[in-house]
Amino acid sequence: MDNAILFSNIRRKKSYLCVGLDSSIEKIPKHLLDFDHPVFEFNKQIIDVTASYAVAYKPNLAFYECRGSAGWKELELTAKYIKTHYPDQFLIADAKRGDIGNTSEMYAKAFFETLNFDAITVAPYMGEDSVKPFLSFKGKYVVILALTSNPGAADFQYFRSCDDTLLFTEIIRKSKEWGTPDNIMYVVGATKASMLTIIRELIPDHFLLVPGIGAQGGSLEEVAVHGMNKQCGLLINASRSIIYAGNGLDFTEKAAEECRSLQQQMEKSLSKSHLL
Protein backbone atom coordinates (compact mmCIF):
# COMPACT_ATOMS: atom_id res chain seq x y z
CA MET A 1 0.00 0.00 0.00
CA ASP A 2 0.93 3.68 -0.15
CA ASN A 3 -0.54 6.93 1.18
CA ALA A 4 -2.52 7.61 -2.01
CA ILE A 5 -4.32 4.26 -1.80
CA LEU A 6 -4.92 4.73 1.91
CA PHE A 7 -6.39 8.18 1.29
CA SER A 8 -8.63 6.88 -1.48
CA ASN A 9 -9.93 4.18 0.91
CA ILE A 10 -10.56 6.87 3.52
CA ARG A 11 -12.56 8.98 1.05
CA ARG A 12 -14.57 6.01 -0.16
CA LYS A 13 -15.40 4.84 3.37
CA LYS A 14 -15.66 8.39 4.75
CA SER A 15 -13.74 7.03 7.70
CA TYR A 16 -10.23 6.89 9.08
CA LEU A 17 -11.10 4.39 11.76
CA CYS A 18 -8.71 1.65 12.82
CA VAL A 19 -10.26 -1.14 14.88
CA GLY A 20 -7.89 -2.47 17.51
CA LEU A 21 -8.19 -6.21 18.00
CA ASP A 22 -7.03 -6.41 21.64
CA SER A 23 -8.98 -9.62 21.85
CA SER A 24 -8.62 -11.46 25.11
CA ILE A 25 -10.03 -14.95 25.64
CA GLU A 26 -11.15 -13.90 29.12
CA LYS A 27 -13.27 -11.05 27.82
CA ILE A 28 -14.97 -12.43 24.72
CA PRO A 29 -18.61 -13.58 25.00
CA LYS A 30 -18.87 -17.00 26.63
CA HIS A 31 -20.85 -18.58 23.79
CA LEU A 32 -17.74 -18.38 21.57
CA LEU A 33 -15.63 -20.59 23.82
CA ASP A 34 -16.95 -23.76 22.15
CA PHE A 35 -15.23 -22.92 18.86
CA ASP A 36 -11.83 -24.47 18.06
CA HIS A 37 -10.36 -20.99 17.74
CA PRO A 38 -12.59 -18.80 19.92
CA VAL A 39 -10.56 -15.59 19.61
CA PHE A 40 -10.39 -15.93 15.85
CA GLU A 41 -14.15 -16.54 15.75
CA PHE A 42 -14.65 -13.40 17.85
CA ASN A 43 -12.37 -11.37 15.55
CA LYS A 44 -14.06 -12.72 12.42
CA GLN A 45 -17.50 -11.70 13.62
CA ILE A 46 -16.24 -8.29 14.73
CA ILE A 47 -14.50 -7.73 11.40
CA ASP A 48 -17.53 -8.74 9.35
CA VAL A 49 -19.77 -6.15 11.02
CA THR A 50 -17.21 -3.34 11.28
CA ALA A 51 -15.36 -3.55 7.95
CA SER A 52 -17.65 -1.10 6.20
CA TYR A 53 -16.89 1.57 8.82
CA ALA A 54 -13.14 1.01 9.08
CA VAL A 55 -10.04 1.33 6.90
CA ALA A 56 -7.62 -0.52 9.15
CA TYR A 57 -7.32 -3.29 11.74
CA LYS A 58 -4.70 -3.52 14.44
CA PRO A 59 -4.26 -6.77 16.34
CA ASN A 60 -2.31 -6.17 19.53
CA LEU A 61 0.28 -8.92 19.70
CA ALA A 62 0.39 -9.21 23.47
CA PHE A 63 -3.16 -10.52 23.56
CA TYR A 64 -2.21 -13.40 21.25
CA GLU A 65 1.24 -14.17 22.66
CA CYS A 66 -0.12 -14.54 26.16
CA ARG A 67 -1.63 -17.86 25.04
CA GLY A 68 1.56 -19.17 23.42
CA SER A 69 1.43 -21.01 20.09
CA ALA A 70 -2.36 -21.41 20.38
CA GLY A 71 -2.73 -17.64 20.54
CA TRP A 72 -0.25 -17.17 17.74
CA LYS A 73 -2.37 -19.49 15.60
CA GLU A 74 -5.42 -17.29 16.22
CA LEU A 75 -3.38 -14.27 15.11
CA GLU A 76 -2.38 -16.05 11.89
CA LEU A 77 -5.99 -16.98 11.16
CA THR A 78 -7.11 -13.41 11.83
CA ALA A 79 -4.46 -11.83 9.57
CA LYS A 80 -5.24 -14.28 6.81
CA TYR A 81 -8.98 -13.73 7.11
CA ILE A 82 -8.61 -9.98 6.76
CA LYS A 83 -6.22 -10.18 3.82
CA THR A 84 -8.44 -12.72 2.02
CA HIS A 85 -11.86 -11.17 2.57
CA TYR A 86 -11.01 -7.50 2.99
CA PRO A 87 -7.80 -6.94 1.00
CA ASP A 88 -8.21 -3.15 1.03
CA GLN A 89 -8.01 -3.01 4.84
CA PHE A 90 -4.69 -1.73 6.17
CA LEU A 91 -3.36 -4.36 8.57
CA ILE A 92 -1.15 -3.18 11.43
CA ALA A 93 0.75 -5.46 13.81
CA ASP A 94 0.84 -3.62 17.11
CA ALA A 95 4.02 -5.29 18.21
CA LYS A 96 6.30 -2.43 19.32
CA ARG A 97 9.36 -4.40 18.25
CA GLY A 98 12.88 -3.10 17.69
CA ASP A 99 16.24 -4.82 18.14
CA ILE A 100 19.75 -4.96 16.66
CA GLY A 101 19.87 -5.19 12.86
CA ASN A 102 19.97 -8.96 12.33
CA THR A 103 17.14 -9.44 14.83
CA SER A 104 14.94 -6.68 13.40
CA GLU A 105 15.34 -8.39 10.04
CA MET A 106 13.81 -11.51 11.56
CA TYR A 107 10.90 -9.52 12.99
CA ALA A 108 10.32 -7.87 9.62
CA LYS A 109 10.21 -11.30 8.02
CA ALA A 110 7.78 -12.55 10.68
CA PHE A 111 5.27 -9.76 10.23
CA PHE A 112 5.63 -8.73 6.59
CA GLU A 113 6.26 -12.13 4.96
CA THR A 114 4.95 -14.89 7.26
CA LEU A 115 1.87 -12.95 8.36
CA ASN A 116 1.48 -10.46 5.48
CA PHE A 117 0.85 -7.40 7.65
CA ASP A 118 1.05 -3.97 5.95
CA ALA A 119 2.64 -2.26 8.92
CA ILE A 120 4.25 -2.87 12.28
CA THR A 121 4.69 -0.58 15.28
CA VAL A 122 8.32 -0.17 16.32
CA ALA A 123 10.01 1.28 19.43
CA PRO A 124 12.76 3.75 18.43
CA TYR A 125 15.07 3.49 21.45
CA MET A 126 17.73 1.39 19.67
CA GLY A 127 18.06 3.81 16.74
CA GLU A 128 18.49 3.61 13.01
CA ASP A 129 19.80 0.06 12.49
CA SER A 130 16.89 -1.29 14.55
CA VAL A 131 14.33 0.36 12.25
CA LYS A 132 15.99 0.17 8.83
CA PRO A 133 15.44 -3.57 8.18
CA PHE A 134 11.67 -2.96 8.24
CA LEU A 135 11.99 -0.24 5.59
CA SER A 136 13.43 -2.48 2.90
CA PHE A 137 10.05 -4.19 2.30
CA LYS A 138 8.25 -2.57 -0.63
CA GLY A 139 4.71 -1.34 0.11
CA LYS A 140 5.09 -1.89 3.87
CA TYR A 141 5.19 0.66 6.69
CA VAL A 142 7.01 1.10 9.96
CA VAL A 143 4.96 2.92 12.58
CA ILE A 144 7.43 4.53 14.98
CA LEU A 145 6.43 5.36 18.56
CA ALA A 146 6.71 9.13 18.97
CA LEU A 147 4.36 10.29 21.74
CA THR A 148 2.35 7.51 23.31
CA SER A 149 -1.07 7.74 24.94
CA ASN A 150 -0.21 6.34 28.38
CA PRO A 151 0.73 8.24 31.57
CA GLY A 152 4.31 6.86 31.43
CA ALA A 153 4.85 8.82 28.20
CA ALA A 154 5.82 11.70 30.48
CA ASP A 155 8.77 9.80 31.98
CA PHE A 156 11.17 10.00 29.02
CA GLN A 157 9.39 11.22 25.87
CA TYR A 158 9.53 14.85 27.03
CA PHE A 159 13.20 14.61 28.07
CA ARG A 160 14.55 18.00 27.02
CA SER A 161 17.88 19.04 25.53
CA CYS A 162 19.60 22.40 26.04
CA ASP A 163 18.18 23.85 22.85
CA ASP A 164 14.67 22.92 24.07
CA THR A 165 14.27 19.90 21.81
CA LEU A 166 12.06 17.23 23.37
CA LEU A 167 13.09 13.60 22.91
CA PHE A 168 9.99 12.67 20.90
CA THR A 169 10.58 15.53 18.44
CA GLU A 170 14.26 14.52 18.12
CA ILE A 171 13.07 11.00 17.29
CA ILE A 172 10.72 12.30 14.61
CA ARG A 173 13.32 14.70 13.21
CA LYS A 174 15.99 12.01 12.83
CA SER A 175 13.87 9.04 11.87
CA LYS A 176 11.91 10.75 9.11
CA GLU A 177 15.19 10.84 7.17
CA TRP A 178 15.38 7.02 7.21
CA GLY A 179 12.44 6.62 4.85
CA THR A 180 9.55 8.48 3.24
CA PRO A 181 5.94 9.34 4.17
CA ASP A 182 5.08 6.25 2.11
CA ASN A 183 6.88 3.85 4.43
CA ILE A 184 6.99 5.58 7.81
CA MET A 185 4.09 6.55 10.10
CA TYR A 186 4.20 7.74 13.71
CA VAL A 187 2.23 6.86 16.83
CA VAL A 188 0.86 9.95 18.57
CA GLY A 189 -1.59 9.40 21.41
CA ALA A 190 -4.96 11.15 21.24
CA THR A 191 -4.39 12.14 24.87
CA LYS A 192 -1.54 14.34 23.58
CA ALA A 193 -3.56 16.22 20.92
CA SER A 194 -2.11 19.57 22.01
CA MET A 195 1.27 18.44 20.66
CA LEU A 196 -0.09 17.73 17.18
CA THR A 197 0.61 21.26 15.94
CA ILE A 198 4.35 20.93 16.70
CA ILE A 199 4.34 17.44 15.18
CA ARG A 200 2.64 18.57 11.96
CA GLU A 201 5.33 21.25 11.54
CA LEU A 202 7.94 18.49 11.52
CA ILE A 203 6.02 15.97 9.43
CA PRO A 204 3.26 17.58 7.37
CA ASP A 205 2.86 14.56 5.07
CA HIS A 206 3.17 11.48 7.25
CA PHE A 207 0.24 9.44 8.46
CA LEU A 208 -0.23 9.29 12.22
CA LEU A 209 -1.60 6.29 14.05
CA VAL A 210 -3.56 7.70 16.95
CA PRO A 211 -4.54 5.44 19.85
CA GLY A 212 -6.15 6.68 23.02
CA ILE A 213 -9.70 7.64 22.17
CA GLY A 214 -12.42 5.58 23.82
CA ALA A 215 -11.20 3.74 26.93
CA GLN A 216 -8.19 6.08 27.36
CA GLY A 217 -10.20 9.31 27.07
CA GLY A 218 -8.67 11.25 24.13
CA SER A 219 -10.89 13.43 21.90
CA LEU A 220 -11.46 12.54 18.26
CA GLU A 221 -12.46 16.08 17.40
CA GLU A 222 -9.34 17.65 18.86
CA VAL A 223 -7.13 15.16 17.03
CA ALA A 224 -8.90 15.93 13.74
CA VAL A 225 -8.57 19.69 14.19
CA HIS A 226 -4.85 19.64 15.00
CA GLY A 227 -3.67 16.56 13.14
CA MET A 228 -5.43 16.29 9.79
CA ASN A 229 -3.42 16.97 6.62
CA LYS A 230 -4.31 17.11 2.93
CA GLN A 231 -4.52 13.31 2.65
CA CYS A 232 -6.29 13.06 6.02
CA GLY A 233 -3.04 11.69 7.47
CA LEU A 234 -4.79 10.10 10.43
CA LEU A 235 -5.71 6.59 11.45
CA ILE A 236 -7.57 6.82 14.71
CA ASN A 237 -7.66 3.62 16.68
CA ALA A 238 -10.25 2.43 19.16
CA SER A 239 -10.05 -1.04 20.66
CA ARG A 240 -11.86 -1.90 23.87
CA SER A 241 -14.66 0.63 23.35
CA ILE A 242 -15.58 -1.18 20.13
CA ILE A 243 -14.85 -4.85 20.62
CA TYR A 244 -16.25 -5.00 24.14
CA ALA A 245 -19.18 -2.61 23.52
CA GLY A 246 -21.42 -5.62 24.18
CA ASN A 247 -20.61 -8.94 25.76
CA GLY A 248 -23.55 -11.18 25.04
CA LEU A 249 -25.10 -12.43 21.82
CA ASP A 250 -25.43 -8.79 20.77
CA PHE A 251 -21.68 -8.06 20.79
CA THR A 252 -21.50 -7.66 17.01
CA GLU A 253 -24.45 -5.29 16.91
CA LYS A 254 -22.99 -3.13 19.69
CA ALA A 255 -19.55 -3.09 18.04
CA ALA A 256 -21.09 -2.02 14.74
CA GLU A 257 -23.07 0.74 16.45
CA GLU A 258 -19.95 2.06 18.13
CA CYS A 259 -18.07 2.06 14.81
CA ARG A 260 -20.93 3.73 12.97
CA SER A 261 -20.94 6.52 15.54
CA LEU A 262 -17.18 7.04 15.19
CA GLN A 263 -17.44 6.89 11.40
CA GLN A 264 -20.11 9.59 11.44
CA GLN A 265 -17.90 11.88 13.52
CA MET A 266 -15.05 11.19 11.12
CA GLU A 267 -17.21 11.93 8.08
CA LYS A 268 -18.05 15.32 9.59
CA SER A 269 -14.41 16.18 10.21
CA LEU A 270 -13.41 15.12 6.69
CA SER A 271 -16.17 17.32 5.25
CA LYS A 272 -15.08 20.24 7.37
CA SER A 273 -11.56 19.87 5.95
CA HIS A 274 -12.95 19.62 2.38
CA LEU A 275 -11.49 16.16 1.88
CA LEU A 276 -14.61 14.37 0.65
Add this chain to the structure above:
Amino acid sequence: MDNAILFSNIRRKKSYLCVGLDSSIEKIPKHLLDFDHPVFEFNKQIIDVTASYAVAYKPNLAFYECRGSAGWKELELTAKYIKTHYPDQFLIADAKRGDIGNTSEMYAKAFFETLNFDAITVAPYMGEDSVKPFLSFKGKYVVILALTSNPGAADFQYFRSCDDTLLFTEIIRKSKEWGTPDNIMYVVGATKASMLTIIRELIPDHFLLVPGIGAQGGSLEEVAVHGMNKQCGLLINASRSIIYAGNGLDFTEKAAEECRSLQQQMEKSLSKSHLL
Protein backbone atom coordinates in the same frame (compact mmCIF):
# COMPACT_ATOMS: atom_id res chain seq x y z
CA MET B 1 15.13 -16.46 41.58
CA ASP B 2 16.99 -13.61 43.29
CA ASN B 3 20.48 -12.11 43.11
CA ALA B 4 21.82 -14.29 45.94
CA ILE B 5 20.83 -17.50 44.16
CA LEU B 6 22.20 -16.19 40.87
CA PHE B 7 25.50 -15.33 42.54
CA SER B 8 25.72 -18.74 44.17
CA ASN B 9 25.19 -20.36 40.75
CA ILE B 10 27.92 -18.13 39.33
CA ARG B 11 30.37 -19.17 42.05
CA ARG B 12 29.55 -22.85 41.67
CA LYS B 13 29.92 -22.78 37.87
CA LYS B 14 32.79 -20.23 37.96
CA SER B 15 30.99 -18.61 35.09
CA TYR B 16 28.61 -15.73 34.35
CA LEU B 17 27.96 -16.82 30.80
CA CYS B 18 24.56 -16.47 29.18
CA VAL B 19 24.10 -18.45 25.97
CA GLY B 20 21.96 -16.60 23.44
CA LEU B 21 19.67 -18.91 21.51
CA ASP B 22 19.32 -16.83 18.31
CA SER B 23 18.52 -20.06 16.55
CA SER B 24 17.55 -19.68 12.92
CA ILE B 25 16.24 -22.59 10.87
CA GLU B 26 18.33 -21.37 7.93
CA LYS B 27 21.57 -21.58 9.87
CA ILE B 28 21.30 -24.80 11.88
CA PRO B 29 23.14 -27.90 10.58
CA LYS B 30 21.24 -29.53 7.73
CA HIS B 31 21.07 -32.97 9.36
CA LEU B 32 18.65 -31.56 11.97
CA LEU B 33 16.01 -30.60 9.42
CA ASP B 34 14.50 -34.11 9.49
CA PHE B 35 13.31 -33.68 13.07
CA ASP B 36 9.71 -32.61 13.76
CA HIS B 37 11.01 -29.58 15.63
CA PRO B 38 14.45 -28.93 14.15
CA VAL B 39 15.17 -25.68 16.00
CA PHE B 40 14.18 -27.23 19.32
CA GLU B 41 16.41 -30.23 18.56
CA PHE B 42 19.27 -27.83 17.78
CA ASN B 43 18.67 -25.92 21.03
CA LYS B 44 18.41 -29.11 23.06
CA GLN B 45 21.76 -30.40 21.82
CA ILE B 46 23.40 -26.99 22.34
CA ILE B 47 21.97 -26.75 25.86
CA ASP B 48 23.10 -30.26 26.84
CA VAL B 49 26.74 -29.57 25.97
CA THR B 50 26.91 -25.97 27.23
CA ALA B 51 24.89 -26.12 30.47
CA SER B 52 27.91 -26.87 32.64
CA TYR B 53 29.65 -23.68 31.43
CA ALA B 54 26.65 -21.35 31.57
CA VAL B 55 24.32 -19.88 34.20
CA ALA B 56 21.71 -18.47 31.83
CA TYR B 57 20.01 -18.95 28.46
CA LYS B 58 18.44 -16.24 26.38
CA PRO B 59 16.21 -17.20 23.44
CA ASN B 60 15.79 -14.26 21.11
CA LEU B 61 12.09 -14.09 20.31
CA ALA B 62 12.45 -12.74 16.77
CA PHE B 63 14.07 -15.95 15.62
CA TYR B 64 11.04 -17.95 16.74
CA GLU B 65 8.29 -15.52 15.74
CA CYS B 66 9.59 -15.32 12.18
CA ARG B 67 8.18 -18.82 11.67
CA GLY B 68 4.77 -18.07 13.17
CA SER B 69 3.04 -20.58 15.42
CA ALA B 70 5.51 -23.32 14.39
CA GLY B 71 8.38 -21.18 15.65
CA TRP B 72 6.48 -20.28 18.78
CA LYS B 73 6.03 -24.00 19.47
CA GLU B 74 9.81 -24.50 19.26
CA LEU B 75 10.25 -21.68 21.79
CA GLU B 76 7.78 -23.33 24.17
CA LEU B 77 9.58 -26.67 23.89
CA THR B 78 12.92 -24.98 24.48
CA ALA B 79 11.76 -23.07 27.57
CA LYS B 80 10.17 -26.18 28.99
CA TYR B 81 13.25 -28.29 28.32
CA ILE B 82 15.51 -25.87 30.16
CA LYS B 83 13.18 -25.50 33.15
CA THR B 84 12.71 -29.29 33.42
CA HIS B 85 16.29 -30.47 32.95
CA TYR B 86 18.28 -27.47 34.15
CA PRO B 87 16.06 -25.69 36.69
CA ASP B 88 18.95 -23.63 38.08
CA GLN B 89 19.54 -21.93 34.71
CA PHE B 90 18.28 -18.35 34.56
CA LEU B 91 15.96 -18.12 31.57
CA ILE B 92 15.67 -14.76 29.80
CA ALA B 93 13.16 -13.93 27.07
CA ASP B 94 14.92 -11.46 24.81
CA ALA B 95 11.70 -9.87 23.68
CA LYS B 96 12.23 -6.12 24.16
CA ARG B 97 8.54 -5.63 24.89
CA GLY B 98 6.84 -2.63 26.47
CA ASP B 99 3.36 -1.21 25.95
CA ILE B 100 0.54 0.54 27.81
CA GLY B 101 -0.33 -0.98 31.17
CA ASN B 102 -3.08 -3.43 30.23
CA THR B 103 -0.99 -4.70 27.30
CA SER B 104 2.22 -5.08 29.29
CA GLU B 105 0.21 -7.15 31.74
CA MET B 106 -0.60 -9.53 28.90
CA TYR B 107 3.07 -9.76 27.90
CA ALA B 108 4.04 -10.44 31.50
CA LYS B 109 1.50 -13.25 31.60
CA ALA B 110 2.80 -14.65 28.30
CA PHE B 111 6.42 -14.84 29.38
CA PHE B 112 6.25 -15.38 33.15
CA GLU B 113 3.21 -17.65 33.40
CA THR B 114 2.62 -19.36 30.04
CA LEU B 115 6.33 -19.86 29.27
CA ASN B 116 7.82 -19.73 32.80
CA PHE B 117 10.73 -17.44 31.92
CA ASP B 118 12.66 -15.86 34.82
CA ALA B 119 13.21 -12.56 33.04
CA ILE B 120 12.20 -10.52 30.03
CA THR B 121 13.97 -7.65 28.28
CA VAL B 122 11.86 -4.50 28.09
CA ALA B 123 12.18 -1.24 26.11
CA PRO B 124 11.78 1.77 28.42
CA TYR B 125 10.46 4.37 25.96
CA MET B 126 6.84 4.22 27.20
CA GLY B 127 7.79 4.80 30.84
CA GLU B 128 6.71 3.53 34.23
CA ASP B 129 3.27 2.05 33.54
CA SER B 130 4.73 0.01 30.66
CA VAL B 131 7.30 -1.62 32.98
CA LYS B 132 5.43 -1.92 36.29
CA PRO B 133 3.14 -4.84 35.34
CA PHE B 134 6.23 -7.04 34.89
CA LEU B 135 7.43 -6.18 38.39
CA SER B 136 4.44 -7.61 40.19
CA PHE B 137 5.55 -11.21 39.53
CA LYS B 138 7.45 -12.60 42.52
CA GLY B 139 10.91 -13.98 41.73
CA LYS B 140 10.88 -12.61 38.17
CA TYR B 141 13.04 -9.88 36.63
CA VAL B 142 12.60 -7.08 34.13
CA VAL B 143 15.75 -6.37 32.12
CA ILE B 144 15.50 -2.74 30.98
CA LEU B 145 17.37 -1.54 27.89
CA ALA B 146 19.83 1.12 29.02
CA LEU B 147 22.75 1.28 26.58
CA THR B 148 22.52 -1.19 23.74
CA SER B 149 25.36 -2.75 21.79
CA ASN B 150 24.36 -1.68 18.27
CA PRO B 151 25.53 1.36 16.26
CA GLY B 152 22.03 2.92 16.43
CA ALA B 153 22.45 3.23 20.22
CA ALA B 154 24.13 6.56 19.42
CA ASP B 155 20.98 8.00 17.82
CA PHE B 156 18.93 8.62 20.96
CA GLN B 157 20.50 6.93 24.00
CA TYR B 158 23.08 9.71 24.40
CA PHE B 159 20.51 12.49 23.97
CA ARG B 160 21.71 15.09 26.46
CA SER B 161 19.83 17.46 28.79
CA CYS B 162 21.04 20.88 29.91
CA ASP B 163 22.50 19.53 33.14
CA ASP B 164 24.53 17.04 31.08
CA THR B 165 22.36 14.02 31.87
CA LEU B 166 22.34 11.48 29.05
CA LEU B 167 19.03 9.78 28.24
CA PHE B 168 20.27 6.30 29.19
CA THR B 169 21.40 7.51 32.61
CA GLU B 170 18.07 9.30 33.11
CA ILE B 171 16.35 6.00 32.31
CA ILE B 172 18.45 4.14 34.87
CA ARG B 173 18.02 6.87 37.50
CA LYS B 174 14.22 6.90 37.23
CA SER B 175 13.52 3.24 36.59
CA LYS B 176 15.63 1.88 39.46
CA GLU B 177 13.04 3.42 41.78
CA TRP B 178 10.30 1.24 40.29
CA GLY B 179 11.71 -1.96 41.80
CA THR B 180 14.77 -3.41 43.50
CA PRO B 181 18.05 -5.01 42.41
CA ASP B 182 16.20 -8.30 42.91
CA ASN B 183 13.66 -7.63 40.19
CA ILE B 184 15.34 -5.19 37.80
CA MET B 185 18.43 -5.70 35.64
CA TYR B 186 19.78 -3.49 32.85
CA VAL B 187 21.08 -4.19 29.34
CA VAL B 188 24.46 -2.56 28.74
CA GLY B 189 26.29 -3.47 25.54
CA ALA B 190 29.85 -4.78 25.82
CA THR B 191 30.72 -2.38 23.02
CA LYS B 192 30.01 0.44 25.50
CA ALA B 193 32.28 -0.82 28.31
CA SER B 194 33.76 2.65 28.87
CA MET B 195 30.35 3.76 30.21
CA LEU B 196 30.26 1.05 32.86
CA THR B 197 31.97 3.20 35.47
CA ILE B 198 29.23 5.86 35.27
CA ILE B 199 26.59 3.13 35.30
CA ARG B 200 28.04 1.43 38.39
CA GLU B 201 27.90 4.73 40.26
CA LEU B 202 24.14 4.82 39.61
CA ILE B 203 23.42 1.15 40.22
CA PRO B 204 26.14 -0.55 42.25
CA ASP B 205 23.98 -3.57 43.11
CA HIS B 206 21.99 -4.41 39.98
CA PHE B 207 22.87 -7.21 37.62
CA LEU B 208 23.73 -6.16 34.06
CA LEU B 209 22.94 -8.26 31.02
CA VAL B 210 25.78 -7.61 28.61
CA PRO B 211 25.40 -8.55 24.96
CA GLY B 212 27.91 -7.65 22.28
CA ILE B 213 30.95 -9.85 22.85
CA GLY B 214 31.72 -12.34 20.09
CA ALA B 215 30.13 -11.41 16.74
CA GLN B 216 29.68 -7.76 17.76
CA GLY B 217 33.27 -7.27 18.96
CA GLY B 218 33.03 -6.17 22.63
CA SER B 219 35.71 -7.21 25.14
CA LEU B 220 34.91 -9.55 28.02
CA GLU B 221 37.91 -8.40 30.01
CA GLU B 222 37.00 -4.72 29.78
CA VAL B 223 33.43 -5.45 30.85
CA ALA B 224 34.67 -7.46 33.84
CA VAL B 225 37.10 -4.75 34.96
CA HIS B 226 34.56 -1.92 34.81
CA GLY B 227 31.30 -3.72 35.48
CA MET B 228 31.80 -6.38 38.15
CA ASN B 229 30.32 -5.82 41.62
CA LYS B 230 30.44 -7.77 44.88
CA GLN B 231 27.94 -10.36 43.61
CA CYS B 232 29.57 -10.42 40.17
CA GLY B 233 26.57 -8.47 38.86
CA LEU B 234 27.20 -9.50 35.26
CA LEU B 235 25.60 -11.89 32.84
CA ILE B 236 27.64 -11.77 29.66
CA ASN B 237 25.83 -13.05 26.61
CA ALA B 238 27.25 -14.59 23.47
CA SER B 239 24.97 -16.00 20.80
CA ARG B 240 26.19 -16.52 17.25
CA SER B 241 29.83 -17.09 18.25
CA ILE B 242 28.70 -20.10 20.31
CA ILE B 243 25.74 -21.65 18.57
CA TYR B 244 27.22 -21.35 15.07
CA ALA B 245 30.83 -22.12 16.08
CA GLY B 246 30.48 -25.25 13.93
CA ASN B 247 27.87 -26.12 11.36
CA GLY B 248 28.30 -29.82 10.67
CA LEU B 249 27.99 -32.89 12.86
CA ASP B 250 30.56 -31.29 15.17
CA PHE B 251 28.41 -28.25 16.04
CA THR B 252 27.91 -29.35 19.66
CA GLU B 253 31.61 -29.96 20.18
CA LYS B 254 32.54 -26.56 18.74
CA ALA B 255 29.85 -24.82 20.80
CA ALA B 256 31.13 -26.50 23.97
CA GLU B 257 34.73 -25.49 23.16
CA GLU B 258 33.69 -21.87 22.68
CA CYS B 259 31.81 -21.88 25.99
CA ARG B 260 34.68 -23.53 27.83
CA SER B 261 37.03 -20.83 26.60
CA LEU B 262 34.66 -18.05 27.72
CA GLN B 263 34.10 -19.79 31.07
CA GLN B 264 37.86 -19.95 31.64
CA GLN B 265 38.22 -16.23 31.01
CA MET B 266 35.32 -15.62 33.38
CA GLU B 267 36.85 -17.82 36.09
CA LYS B 268 40.04 -15.75 35.90
CA SER B 269 38.15 -12.47 36.25
CA LEU B 270 36.13 -13.81 39.19
CA SER B 271 39.34 -14.90 40.92
CA LYS B 272 40.94 -11.55 40.30
CA SER B 273 37.97 -9.90 42.03
CA HIS B 274 38.18 -12.39 44.92
CA LEU B 275 34.67 -13.71 44.29
CA LEU B 276 35.45 -17.44 44.21
